[in-house]
Amino acid sequence: MLRFLAGLLPLLAVAETHTVLPAAFRHTFSAAHPVIARIRPGDTVVTKALDAGGQDERGARAAEPSNPLTGPFYIEGAEPGDAVAVRIDRLRMNRNWGWSSFRLLLTALTNDSVEGVYSDRYKPDLLRKGRANLVPWDIDLERGMLRLREPISARLKLEFPARLMLGCLGVAAPGEFAPTSAISGPYGGNLDYNEIAEGVTVIFPVYHPGALLYLGDGHALQADGEPLGTGIETSMDVTFTVQLRKKAAPAGPRLETSDYLISVGSQPEFASSLDRALQMATTDMWRWLVRDYQLEPWAAHLLIGLEGRYRVVTVAGSMALKIPRRWLPQAR
Numbered sequence: 001m002l003r004f005l006a007g008l009l010p011l012l013a014v015a016e017t018h019t020v021l022p023a024a025f026r027h028t029f030s031a032a033h034p035v036i037a038r039i040r041p042g043d044t045v046v047t048k049a050l051d052a053g054g055q056d057e058r059g060a061r062a063a064e065p066s067n068p069l070t071g072p073f074y075i076e077g078a079e080p081g082d083a084v085a086v087r088i089d090r091l092r093m094n095r096n097w098g099w100s101s102f103r104l105l106l107t108a109l110t111n112d113s114v115e116g117v118y119s120d121r122y123k124p125d126l127l128r129k130g131r132a133n134l135v136p137w138d139i140d141l142e143r144g145m146l147r148l149r150e151p152i153s154a155r156l157k158l159e160f161p162a163r164l165m166l167g168c169l170g171v172a173a174p175g176e177f178a179p180t181s182a183i184s185g186p187y188g189g190n191l192d193y194n195e196i197a198e199g200v201t202v203i204f205p206v207y208h209p210g211a212l213l214y215l216g217d218g219h220a221l222q223a224d225g226e227p228l229g230t231g232i233e234t235s236m237d238v239t240f241t242v243q244l245r246k247k248a249a250p251a252g253p254r255l256e257t258s259d260y261l262i263s264v265g266s267q268p269e270f271a272s273s274l275d276r277a278l279q280m281a282t283t284d285m286w287r288w289l290v291r292d293y294q295l296e297p298w299a300a301h302l303l304i305g306l307e308g309r310y311r312v313v314t315v316a317g318s319m320a321l322k323i324p325r326r327w328l329p330q331a332r
Contacts (some may be wrong), residue, residue, distance in 0.1 A: 015042035025050060025068035025216070029170050029189055030178035031208045035074040038210075041244040044089065045073060049166065049216045052233045053128050057094040065128075067168050067181035067190055071214035075242050078211040083245040084171065085256075086213065087201045090239035091164040098137045098146070098220050098234035099127045108227040108315045122151070137232050139220060146220055146232055160221055166238070167192045167217030167231065170253070174207040181216065183268035184318060186252040190217065191266060192226045193255075193313045193320065201256040205249035213242070225312040251284045260309075260322040263288060269317035277319035278310060285321045293329055303327060 020037045039045060047070055050056055054063035062068070075084055103120040120133040127134040136149040139162070148158035170188020173179050184191045188204050196202055204211070215238060219231030255262035265280030282304060289300040309322040 013040060013042075015044065016040070017044045017046060019046045020070075020073075021048060022070050025054070025063035025070060026072070026214065027064070027066075027068060027181050028178040029069070029173050029181065029187055029214055031172040031176075031212055032178065033072055033212075035072055035210070035212070036070075038074040038076060039242060040076045041242060044239060044241045046237075046239050047215075048094070049218045049236045049238050051098070051235045052167070052217050052230065053099070055235065057235045057237075059095065059097075067217045069168060069181050069214040069216040070238075072172060072210075072212035073214075073242075074210035074212060075244060076210070077244055078206045079209055080206055081247055081249050082206040082211075083203050083248040083250060084206055084211045084213065085201050085203045085243040085245060086169065087241045087243070088166065088196065088198050088238070089241055090237070091166070091198045091218070092237045093139055093141060093162065093164065093218075093220055093234055094237050095235055096139045096141060097149075098139055098232045099134045099230075100137060100232050101228045101230045102133045102135050104227050105229045105315055108225070137220070139234065162220045162232075163194065163197065163222075164236065165194050165197045165219045165222060165231070166215055166236075167196075167219050167222075169196055169202055169213075169215050171204045171206060171214070172208050172212035179268075181214075184266045184314070185268065186266060188253050188266070191253065191264065191313065191318065192217075192219075192222070192231075193264060193318070194219070194222045194224065194231075195255055195257065195262060195311075195320070199258065203245070203250060203254040203256070205252070215240070225315045227315050250288070252280065254284070254288065255320075259325055261285070261288065261325065261328070262320050262322045264313060265319045265321075266313070267318055269314055271317075274312065274316065274319055277313075277317065278321075281310075281319050281321040282308075285323060289323070289328075295329070 218236035222231030
């Protein structure tokens with residue numbers, strides 16, 4: 001009887017909320033970094049993310065660029081072969097300015113246009129010592145609006161509503177691989193996908209005990225594909241909740257929104273062409289529909305072929321495939 005009751009204790013544990021303010025930040029999705037907090041499935045974490053340049057909510061340099069990570073968080077009970085589901089409960093900008101790069105990535109343009117494109121040098125050391133290609137954005141926290149401070153266009157009012165997202169989210173990569181926070185892969189990483197926003201659940205395969213979750217790189221706004229190579233970069237307050245799905249590891253990152261299932265073909269930029277990322281996303285979605293929704297393989301093919309919606313996640317990097325939930329049967 002005592003053994004039976006002891007087995008029930010993890011199931012009866014009350015979910016907790018942990019406030020975690022890290023003293024140090026990391027730059028790799030590695031299993032070797034010291035854990036900053038241990039959390040149970042169902043627990044919620046309140047924490048902070050620096051901007052991609054390592055500056056905090058006061059504008060102080062708290063870490064070196066680029067994309068310093070908050071983590072790792074150890075998720076009790078997570079084992080290789082499992083999946084962790086990270087729900088982003090709340091994202092909030094916590095300072096009144098951000099920055100972006102000044103020019104589109106040349107890889108987003110045709111070769112014949114590159115030679116005549118304007119220089120990406122704007123003002124040396126304007127926002128970060130040693131950088132001349134960054135421009136400042138003012139953030140109206142009350143209105144949730146973003147306005148380019150300089151330069152000023154004579155033709156266009158560069159002012160937009162904020163759409164907050166996390167650029168970096170993922171778990172420790174397999175084995176001893178310690179990829180930097182500049183790239184992405186099946187473990188997540190620097191995904192730079194603008195659907196990773198408040199209210200969304202992001203699912204990752206587990207490669208190490210505890211999964212070892214990291215986050216960072218808040219963007220106030222970013223287009224599909226991150227064609228600037230940045231979004232509007234700023235620091236953020238982040239609240240998330242974790243769940244554990246036993247023996248359910250996907251091939252790579254997945255997202256669940258109120259309206260869509262999304263598979264991400266996640267790979268480092270320039271590792272392969274976007275058609276490879278499209279194939280990865282399509283194959284994972286097909287398997288997801290067959291395994292979790294019990295669609296016949298041919299029915300999954302037809303659903304993808306007629307209602308699938310592809311999105312460029314990063315230029316020369318990753319692709320996503322979205323399936324509207326309204327066409328799905330109830331998962332079993």
